[in-house]
Amino acid sequence: MKFSSVQSVLAFAVSLNLALGYAASPGIGTVTSPGAFRLDRATVISNGTLFEGSLIETGTASSSVQVSNGARLSLTADSRGRIFGDRLVLEKGSGTLENSIGFKLVALGLTIQPERANSTGNIVIENRNRIQVRSSSGALRVLNANGQLVANLSAGSALAFEPQGGPSNATRVLGCLEQKAEHYLVTDEVTNVTVEVAGSGVANEAGNRVEITGTLDPAATPSGKATQLVRVREVRRVTKGCGSSAAAAGGAKGPGISGAATGTIAIIGGVAAAAVLGGLAAADALPGQATNASSR
Amino acid sequence: MPPVDKPGIARQGIAATCFILATLAALPGLAPYLSAFDAGSLGSDLNSLRRAHQIHPRSAQISVELALLLDSQDQPGEAAEILLQLAEHNHQYLPAWTLANYYYRHQIPEQFWRWARPAAERCYDDFRPLLRIALNLEADPALVAERLGRQPPLLRALIDVLIGDQRLEEASDIGQMLALLGDPADRLRLANLDHRLGARPQQSPPHH
Numbered sequence: 001m002k003f004s005s006v007q008s009v010l011a012f013a014v015s016l017n018l019a020l021g022y023a024a025s026p027g028i029g030t031v032t033s034p035g036a037f038r039l040d041r042a043t044v045i046s047n048g049t050l051f052e053g054s055l056i057e058t059g060t061a062s063s064s065v066q067v068s069n070g071a072r073l074s075l076t077a078d079s080r081g082r083i084f085g086d087r088l089v090l091e092k093g094s095g096t097l098e099n100s101i102g103f104k105l106v107a108l109g110l111t112i113q114p115e116r117a118n119s120t121g122n123i124v125i126e127n128r129n130r131i132q133v134r135s136s137s138g139a140l141r142v143l144n145a146n147g148q149l150v151a152n153l154s155a156g157s158a159l160a161f162e163p164q165g166g167p168s169n170a171t172r173v174l175g176c177l178e179q180k181a182e183h184y185l186v187t188d189e190v191t192n193v194t195v196e197v198a199g200s201g202v203a204n205e206a207g208n209r210v211e212i213t214g215t216l217d218p219a220a221t222p223s224g225k226a227t228q229l230v231r232v233r234e235v236r237r238v239t240k241g242c243g244s245s246a247a248a249a250g251g252a253k254g255p256g257i258s259g260a261a262t263g264t265i266a267i268i269g270g271v272a273a274a275a276v277l278g279g280l281a282a283a284d285a286l287p288g289q290a291t292n293a294s295s296r
Numbered sequence: 297m298p299p300v301d302k303p304g305i306a307r308q309g310i311a312a313t314c315f316i317l318a319t320l321a322a323l324p325g326l327a328p329y330l331s332a333f334d335a336g337s338l339g340s341d342l343n344s345l346r347r348a349h350q351i352h353p354r355s356a357q358i359s360v361e362l363a364l365l366l367d368s369q370d371q372p373g374e375a376a377e378i379l380l381q382l383a384e385h386n387h388q389y390l391p392a393w394t395l396a397n398y399y400y401r402h403q404i405p406e407q408f409w410r411w412a413r414p415a416a417e418r419c420y421d422d423f424r425p426l427l428r429i430a431l432n433l434e435a436d437p438a439l440v441a442e443r444l445g446r447q448p449p450l451l452r453a454l455i456d457v458l459i460g461d462q463r464l465e466e467a468s469d470i471g472q473m474l475a476l477l478g479d480p481a482d483r484l485r486l487a488n489l490d491h492r493l494g495a496r497p498q499q500s501p502p503h504h
Contacts (some may be wrong), residue, residue: 024432026401032366034357042424047360048388049397049429064340066368072340098340 027051028085029068035061046118055082058070058093069105087111094124100138107131108163109230110150110271115139121153126160132276134158142191144168146270148216149227151191158276159191168270169216171195179206183223186212190266196222199232209239215271228269340365349378356382356390363394372402383411389418393426400429408433408444416444423453431457437466441473448477452485464493 027049031039038057039048050056056063057080064074065083075081079093088095090107095104100114105123108131112123119138125131133142135153142151142161146168151159164170173188173195184202187194197212213234220229266273345362352358359382364489367375379398383391392415399407402464408429430440437458444450451474458467471489474482 026403030368030397030401032361032364036421039425040428042428043422044425045393045421046357047364047397048425049401066340066364068368070368072368136474258494 012157018092021281025051027068028054028083029062029066031056031083033058033061033063035059037061050083052084056080062082064128067103070099070101071097071101072099073097073103073105090123090125092125094122096122108161110161110163111143112142112145113141115141132158132161134159134276142271142273144269144271146218146239146269148218149193150268151273152193152269154192161271162272162274164267164270164272166270167215169218170267170270171199171216172211172213172267173230174211174238174264174266175209177202177205177208177212177235179203179209180224184225185224185226186210188266188268190264190275192269193268194224194226195268196224196226196229197232198229198236199235201235202232204285205235205237207242208237209242211236211238244265313347315428342366342369349359352383355383356386356388360394363398365396366370367401387414387418389415389420392418396426397429405433419450421451424457427454427457437461437463437470438473439469446473446477448474448482449480451477455485455489458473459489459492464489468493 024111029050030047031037031044031054032047033051034046036043036045037059038044038055039050040055041057050065050067056065056075058075058077060077062074062076062079064072065088066072067083067085069085073088074096075090076094076096079090079095081088081090081093081095083089086102087104087106090105095105095107097103097112097114097120099117100119100169101117103114105112105121107123107125108129112121112133114121116138119135119140121133121135121138123133124130133140133153134149135155135157137155139155140153141149142153142159144150144163151161153159173186173191173193175186175189177197178185178187184197184206185194186197195216197214199214202212212230212232213236214230214232217229217231222229264274329469342362342365345358345365348358349362359378363375363378363382366372366378376395379391379395383395392411395411396408396415399405399411407465412426412430416423419426426444427440430444431437434440434443437454441451441454451470454470455467455474458470459463467489471486475486
């Protein structure tokens, strides 16, 4: 065989090898940092390629993550999270959504879902039971592990959340009980979630500000703007009429919580929520907060 | 007392004034870069990064951040150009590593291997990230070792990665490559590898 033929065969074999060899995933994005960080338990300098399920651990510097679908987020120093094409599962520290096209943050089993592509926000794992969620621009929705809505945060608002140890459908809401035809709705002052309530004693309290305790019925279809139906166990009137609650209503709407909502704890779908003031939850201890031990 | 060089002092004064004015003129452009840099990252503002790159064209971190942002905004040609310019004058690990990743993501294996080799040669810390993407491209660890250069630290890291992936037979093959290099410091590692393979007899490193 001539030498040139051998060369041709070798060249073909090499190109075939390269072509066949490249069946690998091109990755789901990139991560950059001004310093070193850990990627899948290995030390990386400056930048790296992310794959589905990659584990990112920041060191003394923050890291920026760019996902191929356009989402962009950052992890502060000393954070840890597992990245997927559609979500970051934060295990420690803090993460910020900077551009949230089709992207979610997950922590302690809660999902933080931007309502629009340009919604931005931040979540901080405070300890092994509690996270803090802050919406910077646009609205954020918080869902529990069953996919039930537990809070609506509008721009500039912040809430602390603690998944409860008990039944995941446990619910306690506070707000004005409105009657819409044959249905009764309450928009919770802390979480800004509207629920339909059903049960004995409800009709008598229409038009009053009430605290309702019960359980979510995941099989029921709620009425109007309500996202879920609560089977009422107890109705407690807080004030006659709803006028005094106007300033406090919509706890998760404004930049801070004022009036009666300060210090109020809501429980929706087994998740306790309280307003955050200056970085601290307005209620010192949410129900179910067993310990402040760090998750780190 | 020596005579005072008045024209010389005047020239120095003019030069100093020009320098201060030039610095002040550059400040508006520097401000976004400096604020982003203080925040720990140069961020996602393309204009700030471009300006920062104009001011510091040889900064590896700025070049890398700008290139990756351009790449994410569907401007891969300009991204590659910036990284290749960086690699021309910076022969350290970072440009080669970033280019290897760039070509990996863009599925251009020839260019990946072209830059993966110098990245391996200049790697001063952890070889595993480079080995992981190399093994995604080329399933045969022996070929990966060949293409990246058979240096002992790389082979040791490759063995660790393969053991982590439960690819013990292939780890053993790389162990034999390492044994042939004859570093006594590797005896324990190779013995451990043997142990993992069920005390199967392995080639011992040559005695010195």
